[in-house]
Amino acid sequence: MKPIPIVLLSLVLTGCAGSLQTGLASRTGDLLYLHDSEAVTDKQGDATQLGTFVVDDILPPATTVDKTGMFILPLIVWDSWKINYQSRLGAAQVTNDYKQFIKDRFIDELKRSGRLPYAEDNGAIEIDVHVKNLTMSAPIVHFGYFLFALYVWAFGQYTVAGPVDVVVTADIAAKKDGRELLSREVRGESRTNSLDARYTAESKLLTDFQAAMIEGTSMAIKNLNENLVREINTLVLQASAPSPRPIVSSAHPAF
Amino acid sequence: MLSVLLLSACAHPNRYAIFSEEGPHPAPANSAQRLICLKKDDAQQHAAIVALRTDKDIEKYEKSNPGDRAPVDEILYRLVRGDYARAEELLRQNGDALPDYLRLVLRADLASEGQEEDVETGRLVELYQEAHDHPGCELNRGLIKLRIRQLRYRR
Numbered sequence: 001m002k003p004i005p006i007v008l009l010s011l012v013l014t015g016c017a018g019s020l021q022t023g024l025a026s027r028t029g030d031l032l033y034l035h036d037s038e039a040v041t042d043k044q045g046d047a048t049q050l051g052t053f054v055v056d057d058i059l060p061p062a063t064t065v066d067k068t069g070m071f072i073l074p075l076i077v078w079d080s081w082k083i084n085y086q087s088r089l090g091a092a093q094v095t096n097d098y099k100q101f102i103k104d105r106f107i108d109e110l111k112r113s114g115r116l117p118y119a120e121d122n123g124a125i126e127i128d129v130h131v132k133n134l135t136m137s138a139p140i141v142h143f144g145y146f147l148f149a150l151y152v153w154a155f156g157q158y159t160v161a162g163p164v165d166v167v168v169t170a171d172i173a174a175k176k177d178g179r180e181l182l183s184r185e186v187r188g189e190s191r192t193n194s195l196d197a198r199y200t201a202e203s204k205l206l207t208d209f210q211a212a213m214i215e216g217t218s219m220a221i222k223n224l225n226e227n228l229v230r231e232i233n234t235l236v237l238q239a240s241a242p243s244p245r246p247i248v249s250s251a252h253p254a255f
Numbered sequence: 256m257l258s259v260l261l262l263s264a265c266a267h268p269n270r271y272a273i274f275s276e277e278g279p280h281p282a283p284a285n286s287a288q289r290l291i292c293l294k295k296d297d298a299q300q301h302a303a304i305v306a307l308r309t310d311k312d313i314e315k316y317e318k319s320n321p322g323d324r325a326p327v328d329e330i331l332y333r334l335v336r337g338d339y340a341r342a343e344e345l346l347r348q349n350g351d352a353l354p355d356y357l358r359l360v361l362r363a364d365l366a367s368e369g370q371e372e373d374v375e376t377g378r379l380v381e382l383y384q385e386a387h388d389h390p391g392c393e394l395n396r397g398l399i400k401l402r403i404r405q406l407r408y409r410r
Contacts, residue, residue: 020389028405029407030374030376030377032377032380032403032404032406033380033403034380034383034384034387034399034400034408035384036387036396036400096376096377156363207409209349211407211408211409215404215407218407
């Protein structure tokens with residue numbers, strides 16, 4: 001009696017990671033978001049211009065799914081299992097050029113919420129950005145059971161996915177006349193909702209989960225760009241801060 | 256048989272529902288429904304269209320308003336009815352009759368409904384960005400963000 005459920009169980013367990021990866025990799029989508037920061041219309045001070053904007057290969061070539069843990073409860077009449085996976089969005093599943101997207105949205109954000117004017121060239125302040133890392137946590141958990149009691153048997157399985165957590169890290173530097181005004185590491189973060197067990201078909205869940213990974217990445221890039229511009233805006237505060245009072249010696253002959 | 260009868264008796268929610276900023280704010284009937292908020296004065300002018308929530312409402316409206324409609328009413332009616340090609344055509348002809356915020360959101364919505372033709376997602380986001388920055392009714396900002404999610408999740 002026992003070999004039948006064991007064979008079924010092993011078939012299910014060995015097939016899952018590959019089918020999840022294939023399922024996710026077959027879906028694609030655009031990185032996109034709306035700018036909703038407060039637009040600054042009255043821009044004052046030195047103009048900023050983009051020096052270098054470098055984006056490393058922060059996404060793997062294609063979406064991957066790795067098994068990270070497994071729990072099996074093999075009893076005489078009842079087998080149940082829980083398998084944990086971690087997935088990661090791949091560049092092949094993003095239909096637009098993600099490096100260009102990050103750069104274009106950064107310039108849009110700088111024009112929108114930057115307190116300093118933006119110039120295509122001849123800006124007094126040069127901004128260098130290096131987007132160097134993206135970490136993603138996108139868990140998928142697969143549950144299942146198999147009941148086999150002589151003439152009675154039952155089989156069931158379901159999958160839950162998410163939430164997707166994304167952190168993008170970049171270095172920003174600003175220079176004026178060769179003098180460094182700013183040098184800092186900036187992060188952008190986002191978290192999407194979990195996809196719960198409402199999905200009756202796993203293929204539908206995977207379609208939405210791929211969209212959730214793209215959404216998480218888009219929103220982390222949005223947060224990063226807003227934070228980068230926030231850092232640049234601190235240059236306005238530095239410029240408007242009162243300069244330190246000169247030290248006056250009481251021994252000066254005029255006093 | 257019973258389930259067929261029950262299903263045929265159900266009123267299906269329209270994809271588009273229009274409401275007034277002054278009245279109760281409806282929750283979307285499903286993940287694909289799109290809501291449009293009208294400013295108080297505009298909602299009063301187009302009160303009959305604002306009341307259309309389901310296909311049954313449209314049937315009743317068509318029976319009680321069989322004749323010619325004002326251009327803005329006609330555009331909104333076509334939109335709610337799901338006749339997007341006609342609504343887009345009317346918007347092109349009579350767009351000036353609409354307040355800016357409504358024209359911008361309708362332009363983006365109708366472009367997204369014709370997405371299978373050749374409108375790129377990037378272009379749709381630009382159109383929605385413009386509508387988002389001129390919301391008219393403040394609730395439209397949140398509703399337009401939901402449109403972006405619908406684009407992303409293909410609803």
